[in-house]
Amino acid sequence: MFRKKKQRVDPLIQHLMAVVGEKNVLYRREDLVAYECDGFTLCRGEARAVVFPANTEEVAAVVRLLNRENIPFIARGAGTGLSGGATPLGGEVIVSLVKMKKLLQVDFENRIAVVQPGYVNLKLTQSIAGEGYYYAPDPSSQSACTIGGNVAENAGGAHCLKYGVTTNHILGAEVVLPDGKVIRLGEDGIPDLPGYDLLGLLTGSEGTLGIITEITVRILKTPEAKQTILAYFDDVEEGSQAVSDIISAGIVPAALEMMDQTAIEAVESANFPVGHPLDVQALLLIEVDGIAAEVREQAKEIVEVCRRRNVREVKVARDEKEAAAWWANRKTGFGAMGAISPDYLVQDGVIPRSTLPEVLKKIREISQDTGLRIANIFHAGDGNLHPLILFDERKPGEKERALEAGSRCLKVCADVGGSITGEHGVGIEKKEEMRFIFTDEEIEAQLRIRDVFNSKNLLNPDKLFPKPGRCAEVKKEIKERKLAEV
Amino acid sequence: MFRKKKQRVDPLIQHLMAVVGEKNVLYRREDLVAYECDGFTLCRGEARAVVFPANTEEVAAVVRLLNRENIPFIARGAGTGLSGGATPLGGEVIVSLVKMKKLLQVDFENRIAVVQPGYVNLKLTQSIAGEGYYYAPDPSSQSACTIGGNVAENAGGAHCLKYGVTTNHILGAEVVLPDGKVIRLGEDGIPDLPGYDLLGLLTGSEGTLGIITEITVRILKTPEAKQTILAYFDDVEEGSQAVSDIISAGIVPAALEMMDQTAIEAVESANFPVGHPLDVQALLLIEVDGIAAEVREQAKEIVEVCRRRNVREVKVARDEKEAAAWWANRKTGFGAMGAISPDYLVQDGVIPRSTLPEVLKKIREISQDTGLRIANIFHAGDGNLHPLILFDERKPGEKERALEAGSRCLKVCADVGGSITGEHGVGIEKKEEMRFIFTDEEIEAQLRIRDVFNSKNLLNPDKLFPKPGRCAEVKKEIKERKLAEV
Structure with a gap:
């Protein structure tokens, strides 16, 4: 036996x-x-x-x-x-897909690369940098995350302000459909095929329409010059206004990042402190790239814009080393929260740029209401916020309050005409929050699309969309939440 | 009675x-x-x-x-x-939709405009130019075509090389579905919503998924400076190589247009002659834009690249007036064919940039085979060809031969890994040619998507896709055509 x-x-x-x-x-x-x-x-x-x-x-x-x-x-x-x-x-x-991790082809003349889905994002840029090229989408996790995963989530990154998110860099894919059939979407190097844009549909579908087994991406020429500018503000609103002013001046920086005081405290307590003053209310980290003459001119203009907004201090990086240190400090971002809090929850909302001061104010109110500290690190140029809710899971009820605070932050974003996710996706986490921005009809239209490819709902089931039938219940919940906020 | x-x-x-x-x-x-x-x-x-x-x-x-x-x-x-x-x-x-032609809103701070579908493309730029903004997609028909039509066809234009086609500039739409329900796709000013990219799906769906009743578009800051360069080549291949060299040098011109000798003959016989020599084999018209210092440097570099490719003459426009004359001459393009031929058929294929010399050679062979002159005017930077097949409908059989020549040009594009349309769409004209680039399976997947929205196939029926069931027959036809070419 x-x-x-x-x-x-x-x-x-x-x-x-x-x-x-x-x-x-x-x-x-x-x-x-x-x-x-x-x-x-x-x-x-x-x-x-x-x-x-x-x-x-x-x-x-x-x-x-x-x-x-x-x-x-x-x-x-x-x-x-x-x-x-x-x-x-x-x-x-x-x-x-981690064993399918080859770089299959690089074609510099037509500016494309073909990779397997498990190929790590950063490796592509490392492989082609010697020839003067790079791959633009740069999620913070780029040293680990795979390009297949990037396509599934339509990943963004600090440099997506100027260069766009993953969907803008994908030219073709081989896909295994949920029934095991293999199709190719897009043609290598041809961005705009006739018929429906199934490649665009697949990108950002969060693994619910097919499994990507090969990807053709666009590669870009490395800019001739770069310059990083750092600015400290005593007032969050002045910092937010500077962001709008930079964009309004017709400058499209490669990256335009913002951190608030709590975030600065965290990154200065983590692995790469650079001596940011701990009492500033907002910090802007701005990178411009292009040809040398353009970059110099734009850096000068950004310094002037910041001065007109009562900046405490604004400086251009002396050299590449200083710029790299500022960026390494910024990139410790989310992880750095561990230095000032046992646990944290990162959220990911998007807002129209002009509503930044108003939204930051409401997030401060949520922090006061819930008694939880909220740090803000975000891609300010895109209006892509990352409120980091600090909590201690060991304290009873704190995790639930953190989730509640996160959801309320997303509601604030949705209410000003924004979105509940910029680059992290919906996954399991934000399924019910989809109702903040989509009507039942709109969700139904999306589910019908899923059914076309994934008719048995075997591939990544119960992700991305709210549970059918729970609508009335959730609407009640949202209404109650709203009443509680009043 | x-x-x-x-x-x-x-x-x-x-x-x-x-x-x-x-x-x-x-x-x-x-x-x-x-x-x-x-x-x-x-x-x-x-x-x-x-x-x-x-x-x-x-x-x-x-x-x-x-x-x-x-x-x-x-x-x-x-x-x-x-x-x-x-x-x-x-x-x-x-x-x-021509009576729904209002500009509903312009929001300079968030850089968006909201228009009704019948609003004419060029009017948008005219309305916001005073504030220093413009709308990028610029089909040649922009003084007449509507933005609703542009979305349906995912229209391009001369300046799409640097700025992308319509889909890159659409942020939201209100759509009447084929059953009369109204949905909103995208959120004003928020480019990357969660869930499936239905807005991307709609764009370029050639009027088969819904009727667009309102559109939110991205507007851009007018570049500080522009410069136009004109280059004449005695050899088409040298001209084609110059195109590749410019892109390889890391320059992304706003526009990079090419005309061959027959096209030059036509535009010089039409309304805006500018004195192009009639014996050059290829002409490049290149526009760079950006900040003044960058533009000067890039224009200089383009001149040098052309010289290295044995250009007969290359010159930078003396002033805006000269540049405008060159562009007006180019824009008479298709219509100008009327000056040298009773009828013409314009085709619209896309190829990987590096195959340009090879493809132009094959198009010349098709011209010799069919005994019909073929002029070429095209967006060379994008690899978007427009072979213009000249014929006389009054001569028996010429129209059929022209259609045949057009289809063969598209086959050449498909065979080098390209596409059968860059910006004109499939419509009625290229339905069967869809089989050059899509398998039955891939067409089937697209038809299933159409069924989700347009289940009764009442909206724009019999467009965009080849007739079902005719597959075997058409494949035979294609095979015979191929044999005939050998």
Whole structure:
């Protein structure tokens, strides 16, 4: 009896092993722990197995098997997502793309590169920098995150103000559909194909329409010159106005980042302090790039704009080393919160640029209401806010209050005509908040699109959209929340 | 009897009149003639009626009526499209948007404008130029074409090399779905909403998914300086190489246009001759824009690149007046063909930039094969070719040979990894050529998307996609064509 029991292995696991090889399937409890969540750690679930296919054919074979057996499944890259898009809810098979990590082709003349989905974002720029090229989308996690994951989430980054988010840099993809069929979307190097823009539809679909197995991206010529400007403000509103003034002056900086006092306290307590004064209310970090003459002129103009807005101090980086230190300090951002708080929740809202002062004021009110500190680090030029809600999970009720504060921040963004996510996606985290910006009809139209590709809802189920049927309930909840805010 | 007959008016017309008013419905044969085709004049059909709604509510009411009665219908702007997207095939009701032509809002701080679909493209730039702003997409027909039509076709233009096509400038839309429901896509000023990119899906869907009734567009700051460079080459290949060299040098011109000898002959015979020598084989017209220092430096570099490619003559425009004359001459382009040929057919293919010399050679071979002159005017920087096939409809068989030559040009583009349309759309004209670049599976996926929105296929039926079921036949045809080419 004992021997017999030991031999009984889940037949599904055996089938998966037959496709990708025994070593490329994880199914033991202790091996699955690492796949319980992605970068959104507040929600966890257990997968049934994790498989590591080596190529498109193996992905397609795995998907055909899972589709036939009606087993739900999820594609996963590096697992750096911040909204739970790659988190299992229980029982899914995770299709990890990390072994498909080759750079397949670089064509400098037509300015394209072809990569496998598990290829790490930063490696592309590192591989082509010697020839004077780079890949523009630069999420903060770029040293770990994969380009496949970037496409699924339509990832952004500090430099998306001037260069656009992932969707602006993707020219083609090979995709395994949820039934195991393989299609190609887009033509290498041809940005605007006739018919419907299925490539655009796939980008940012958060892993619900297909599994990407190959990607053609646009590469850009490295700008001749760069310049970084740092400005300290004693007043958040003056800093916000400076942001608007810079854009209104016709300058499109490569990056235009803002941090508030709490965020400055955190980054100065973390790994790369650079001596920012701890009493300033807002800090702007601005990068301009282009040809040398243009960059000099724009840096000068930005300094003048800041001075007209009562800046306490504004300076242009003396050299590349100083600029790199300022950026390293900024990029510790989210992680740095650990230096001043046991736990934190990062949110990701978008607002029309002109509403920045008003929205920051409302976020301060939410902080006062809930008794939780909220730091703000954000891509100010795009109006893409990242309120960081600081809390202590050990204190009863604080996690719930943090989630509530996060949701209220998103409501503020939605109410001024903005959005509930700029670059982190909806995933599990913000499903119900989709109702802040979409009507039932609009959500229904999106679900019908999902049904076209993912008719059995096996691929990344229960992500991205609010639960059907719960509408009335959630509307009541939102209404109550609103009343509570009044 | 006679009186009775006279009174019998089509009840559908009466219903339409009840919705939009008697004056806003055309139904007499003589009134319908003007709506028999759009800018693609080789195919004509008769509509059942043309209605002119005044607002979204009227559009929705008309659509609800037509949907209920199962009457096919087509949205139409200025009718300047070049692939027959707004052409009736027989019996459709045309919903003309030309009376919905207001500029509803301009918000300089957030850099957006809101327009009705019938608002003329060029008027937007004219309205905001005084404040130092402009709207980037600039189809050659911009003085007549409407922004609603631009969205439907995802229109391009000479300046799309640097600034992108229409889809890159659309931030939101109000849409009447084929069942009469009204939805909003995108949020004013927020480029990247969560969920599927339905706005991107709608853009370029050639009027098959919904009728656009309001559009939010991005407006840009007018560049500080511009400079136009003109270069004459004795060799087409040298000219093509100069195009690649300019891009490889890291310059992204605002526009990079090329004309071949036949095209030069035409524009010099038309309304705005500027004295181009008639014996040059290729002409490049290049515009750079940005801040003054950058523009000067780039113009200098372009001149040097051209010299390295054995340019016969290269010059920078002395002043705005000279630049404007060169551009006016270029913009007579397609129409100018009338000066050297009774009829012409313009095609619209896209190729990877590096294949330009090879493709131009093949187009010359098609010209020799068919005995028809082919002029080339094109957006060389984007690899967007416009072969203009010159013919005389009065000569038996010439029209058919011209259509055949056009299709063969598109096949050449598809074979080098390009596309069958860059900015003119598929419409009626290129439906079967869709098979050059899409598999049955890929076309099927697109038709399933159409079904989500346009389940009865009443909205712009029989456009954009090849006829289902004709696949085997057309494949045979393509194969025969290929054999004929060998």
